[in-house]
Amino acid sequence: MFSLLRSLFLAGLTFTLTAPAFSADILQASVAVDVTAQNTSAAREKALGEGQQQAFRRLLESMTVEADRGRLPHPANWQEWVIDFSVDQEKTTPVRYLATLSVRFKAQPVRNLLRQAGISYAETVSKPVLVVPVLAQSGRGLLWDEDNGWLKAWQERPKLSSLAPVLTPMGDSWDRQAYDVGLDRERLETLGRRYGAAQTLLAEARVSPTGIDIRLIHPNGQAALLTVANAKDQAQPPYRRAADAVALQIEESWKRANLVSHDSLGALVVTVSFNGMAEWLKIREKLERVSLIRRQDMLELARNRASLALHHSGDFAQLRTALSQADLNLSADGQGGHSLALMPAR
Known part of the structure; x- marks a missing residue:
């Protein structure tokens, strides 16, 4: 699966590879925070404290492959590496605080931490990939229809940091006129250019008794298959779980192609x-x-x-x-x- 998805993902990036969120001196990660406390001020203070720690963990996870998650270190002095943070999309109630928190970290201590743990990592951020979620239902493909819960799941995903950023079309009148269902390379590329995407992938989902079968299709016709099985606990809606799984596979494929060895x-x-x-x-x-x-x-x-x-x-x-x-x-x-x-x- 990884090799096929890697070739699919890299196919449109060979010669057309958003500005990196990372630089030689700074690494950045963003997380969504949602905290309840006795009042808004207490909830905000708790969210900013916990959110910075979550952002550090997200940074390590975004730079490394999933197989190394269990080996990621837990340094006690990670707060010394925080440069600053910013807050976006704040929402509050008398007892609740919600926001997106972006934290910038000193790059070299983070690199040294991973090297000392013997973990290879990636830093290069790809240009965005536009995912167009088509739902195969009753013998036809749904895209801009109100019944396309697959599209809604993608649109509602939080925009968090990733080495392989994934975008989803808004579905406004411009999008609807530019593209409808079908493998039309020219129209897909037109849609992708609107969002500044390096490439556009069709994500065709089909619900089965055991889960959701997804076919990722590149405009050149290459395809990769992914099945997301039904979960027992259903903590997240099925379409959201499937969207997260596709985004993770895209990110994993990119990272595996760009892992840097410790002495290179x-x-x-x-x-x-x-x-x-x-x-x-x-x-x-x-x-x-x-x-x-x-x-x-x-x-x-x-x-x-x-x-x-x-x-x-x-x-x-x-x-x-x-x-x-x-x-x-x-x-x-x-x-x-x-x-x-x-x-x-x-």
């Missing part, structure tokens, strides 16, 4: 081409957001060209993928060297 440090000299100072500054800004790049050394600077030494984690393929997430194209220059330039606008 290297340096690469690149020639950067640009048209004017404004474009050069834009490239430098994008390079600062590539978390695999630990340091940049300027070797030469001319009017429309520069030479940089990029000190990085990961291998060459992982560095190229990370750069492509920032819309930077790394390629061989045909003379034994490497060139770097902005990708053309889509």
Whole structure:
């Protein structure tokens, strides 16, 4: 399943790989908090305290594969690594506090923690994937219909941090005119461009007596199958559980392709081409957001060209993928060297 889903997921990212949430110095995680206490102030204080700890745990989980969850460390001094936090979507009652909490952490202590635990991790954030949830029912596919509980489950998922962000169409009049049910590559790509997605996947769900069968379909026709069995406790609605399972598989596939080994440090000299100072500054800004790049050394600077030494984690393929997430194209220059330039606008 992982190998098929990995090829499906990476198929649209090879050459068209949102700005990373991570950088060389900062790692970030977001969580939803929902706390009840004797009053709003007490609930908020408790939520912010517990939420920061949950965000740290979410950060470790988002960087590592599911098989390593049981090995994740529990450092007592994690609070020393908190830089700051922000709050969004606050809602309150006299005794309840709800919000989305985003916490920024110092990157190097977190990396050292995972290295010391012998756990490989990923840092590169993919551009968003747009998931279009189609419900197969009574011999036809439902998408924008009111009866499509599969679409609603995706739309109601909290927008939390992930190395493989997943988006869902709003279903407004623009979406409805742009695309309806069916494997129409041009229309799917048009829909994806509206949401800034690197690729668009059809998620066709079919309810069976034992659970929900899901077929993930890339516009090029590749498909992967996933079955989410019925749960005994039903703590979450079935469609929501299935949506979470699909999102987790997408994230796992991306992370497995971008795991960085503990000793994979290297340096690469690149020639950067640009048209004017404004474009050069834009490239430098994008390079600062590539978390695999630990340091940049300027070797030469001319009017429309520069030479940089990029000190990085990961291998060459992982560095190229990370750069492509920032819309930077790394390629061989045909003379034994490497060139770097902005990708053309889509």
